[in-house]
Amino acid sequence: MKKIVLVSVVLVMMLALAVPLASTGAQDEPIQIDVWISFQDYRLDWAQDVAAEFNELYPQYQVNVTGGYSYETMFAQVAVAAEQGQLPAIVHYFEAATQDARDSGLFKSISEAIGDRTEINGLPIDFSDYVAPVVAYYTADGEFTSMPWNTSSAIMFSNMNYLRAAGFEEPPATWDEVEAVCEAVMALDDAPEYCFTFPNHGWFFEQWLAQQDALFVNNDNGRSDRATEVAFNSEAGVAILEWLDDLYNKGYLYYSGAQGGESWSTVDQAYSTQQVAMAVYSSSDTTLYTQMGEEGGFETVASFYPYNDDTGWTGNLIGGATLWLVDGLEPEVEEGALTFLLYFTNTEWAADWHKVTGYIAIRNSSNELLEEEGYFEENPNQTVAAAQLDQSTLTPATSGALVGGFPSIRNEVTAAIDRVLLTDEDPAAVLNAAAEASNVIIEEYNLLNAP
Template sequence: MRKSMIATAVLGMSVASTSFAATQIEWWHAMGGANGEKLNEIVKEFNDSQSKYEVDPVFKGTYTETMTSAIAAFRAHKQPAIVQVFEVGTATMMAAKGAIYPVYKLMKDTKTGFDPKAYLSSVTGYYSDVKGNMLSMPFNSSTPVLYYNKEMFKKAGISAPPKTWEEVETVSKKLLASGAKCGFTTGWQSWVQLENLSARHNVPFASNDDGFTGLDTKLLFNGPLQVMHITKMREWQKSGIFSYGGRRSDSAPKFYSQQCGMYTGSSSAYGGMTRNAKFDFGVSSLPYWASEVKQPDNTIIGGASLWVLQGKDKAQYKAAAAFLQFLSTPKIQAEWHQFTGYLPITHAAYDLTKKEGFYQSHPGTEAAVIQMTATQPTVNSRGLRLGNFVQIRDVINGALESVWSGKETPQAALDTAVKRGDVLLRKFEKTHN
């Protein structure tokens, strides 16, 4: 009887040790709702695909909350192995010397298969150093597009979505004449109407190649192109062509409720569109000014990337590398892209999505990818690398709202925003030099 009990105990210990043999790491993220559920599915698929590693996904709230939590945890030596950080936090993460383990170095040190050329350069450029080395792994990358209500277009006698801002004005007038309350509204006004406006027209948003080549950067978004565009939008607001609805995606309901016939917002809003828009809608590229350029450049990305943090052991880093490799596989990337509307980060995932016929069965969903890959990124269209950018965006939003309310002229508002933003850049420079 005693031998049987001992054998059972030994067997129990054996089972327990086996079940805890996998190297465990945490991934802190900011994906809620349906995208968060999909993320958990992907992690489970990785965990179930092998027995050496186990990833624990931990939802930490908004992007800002997630990054702030990770910084605090690092100082307390309780950081996760991987953290998801939104694109405006890139400069902050890069400047955190000794805190990050660059992805390109991680993959090399762990001898994990990794080919930088496999990724879309317009996506990885944002997260690479000046030598082209990837510092973090893109995961959920988006870019702004134009959504349009096909039913409202048909009623107004409009046959195709506008490609230029000049056409947006013409189309909007037709929509208003047919009974629409507004022509278009926009989400993420700083990102879409200033940051991407600048990139699309190959105009600098800031000095030092938009912050890529130095910390002594100065903001330049109060130039002729930007002032002209915001002036035009102010005129459009007065006539009903444009209707402001909030700083982030707060204006989307104006499109869902069919008040506005068009909406400029993130490609990642596609999933929300399919759930909330009770009408036939289309997706097209972000407009450009034909009076300014013959061929627009690529837009820049939003979303977030995955950063690996220092302070873990070799086994945990092998787990992190294996997981990042898994996330980059064509199957996973195509699946994530098709479900969420985020960009596929590799050429193989894009090709697989085309092969599966997704773009044919979901017209317009390829617009974002084409927009990002049609041209080679320039120093003005690969992205922004600015310190304290979260706060700078708040300054920009406040300035634009003062224009929409008629309190300030576009030039005065943007001049003030540049001055206030430069103060924030100097604070960042002083802290990280």
Template structure:
């Protein structure tokens, strides 16, 4: 590496690792994560906890409802309370994301006098779900509403501790027509929306427009397919614009995205949406095409493998250091990326942002991010209070504030027409790419995403297979077979523990 690039890399490491990794662990669990907190994937009681510890005390109606499937949204309970109701809200946001969330919660508290929300930070998404399940198993205090990342969907349903927001939607005839269709589809299982969508992102292609120009590529036309991405990478390498065409981190979430964009289910039972998923479908023609493409990119020197990349900064640092011309990254990182670039540390970088390249097919980008779960262990008044907060955070104005303050995608279509969003997109049109990508394509079972137990273990199996291919020379066929076997064993074990 050139001395100049080494200096840039060192400066960038301080900024990027400090800023990109502070988004509430979104990237770690969002498009990519494969690191588990011990026990976080098991909603069943621990051996040293009584079987009753995950249920309210018998006959204590004030502590919630005994059966999640029978619970109904207690509309009117706030009026009957006769005094302000206090609720706890567990979240996983940090830095500017936490500041913006605090601002929104403060606005909610100030705008009405029936509900007072206490915002409580619980660490990363993994730490938050671990604390939640620990409290659930031991009979400890649960939050009235909790922010959890999207892959916990099956886990939370199986925990039997959540009030499906569909109950509240039906009770109020709440209008969902302004919500992005795919966002609702992701969190819908067996015709019920379980958590309230809130904080959404998806992966985009970041590239150096200067490298594109040096390689004879049109910087206004980023590659849209995997074939085009390889061709662009080859042109960058051949021209000497960068040592590698792109930097690539071994993240399982990208594999799931490529299945969804191709319109192919990642798991059986209609991606776990028409019955419980019992196996992944990665050992398939689509899986082989994806793994063969990935293996070829690394083996042919067109992609720099930066490994597991828990900070979600290494692939971007490679672009900043001049090693690579392109990288995939979560749209939630765009704000931090542009903030860093504005410091002037990377004068040779002119950023471009495009949608995630894909295989041909009838699909669309997956939803990543987090949603809000309402506890059915809370009192009726607390449950309705949590529902009121969830609705407020999903309002167009709240989503506009959230988008501008954090970079997360607005989940309300009308939010795109609000002045602050229009102003941001006029100044930084790159921020619109992820929003358009969310609305583009087909919303079907494949693009709604897989619903699985043992999600973290499944992702670990896929990452291990990628490492075997990149580092040990395993063939795509052998890597996929190993991943499928390990993932399916984890799913079978999970299902056996929850009675599925």
């Protein structure tokens, strides 16, 4: 008897291992379209709300929007999912991942998927409606490889209470002017702890480089041919580090020590608690920064990203992310995914997205709509990023870099800025060392990914 019990226990245990989990019940309709968004905050909520409206309008589809941890980790998540054949229909990648995404072979070009069609499921397609810098950044050979969505630029926010007290009615426009304002602000009786700050994220260095019409990587920023080396260790690059170091040594610049994708919140805190008078930041949070002022009892004025007096201003580049269509989907899923992409970025939603966040309205028609509503007149801060991009001269430098392993290169750049600020080492030498390390990253990336 005992033996039977024992043997049966063993058998049950082995069976439990052998039988796979029962598959969930079949439900063919509606067609499931999974979307992975790299956000987890109110921006994800917005995307889910839009998806819910879409599902009501198009009952044949069921769009499921799932949030991710961050841009940087979304990349690893997708690569793993691809190996397991568990990819969703749409993936949200940031601008720095554009080269990696194109090389991965996982995605289908949006232009290719749409073909000659002028509408899908009644939604019109008009790529000429997108603003120029967006077209410049995300097109390859004139074709959109991914669907533009959240697009921002780097701008500056100023606490006008401090600036006015120091005798300035307008935010500074150039590096020298920033320094002059800082000198006056720090001499105030109730001066803030610091004058100026920035998130130590590689994107801000790239912005200052683009303003000086200097390239980040070779081969026209990777646009005429695959990038093989970085070019940021130029005079323009060194000038950025020297200016920041100068501000830091004078006690004007607040550096939180945080680097990369998590450095934003330290700047938020310093600005909202009025420990700094000015902060450069992404226009994506214009709404938030304007509110911080309203709640904290000061006026926030947004202005163009300050530029180097010696080299002048060519233009700024965009940042943000686009939506990528996964290749090899079932035709009806792809159709649904395209429908959703068109709906998600239509004129009305693009305008609403701009109001909620501060990312620029990427369609000309959305801007016209907002203009008609009188929104821009009431919210002057919200026009700054779009105007800055609008006035930019499009050159390879201001189109932004395309390079493999971009996120790792950004880490090298932020570490170099960190080193220059905190030590007495020569900025040029530090930047050259970062360039050398970055070249290894590019070389290794191209070795593994170039077709």
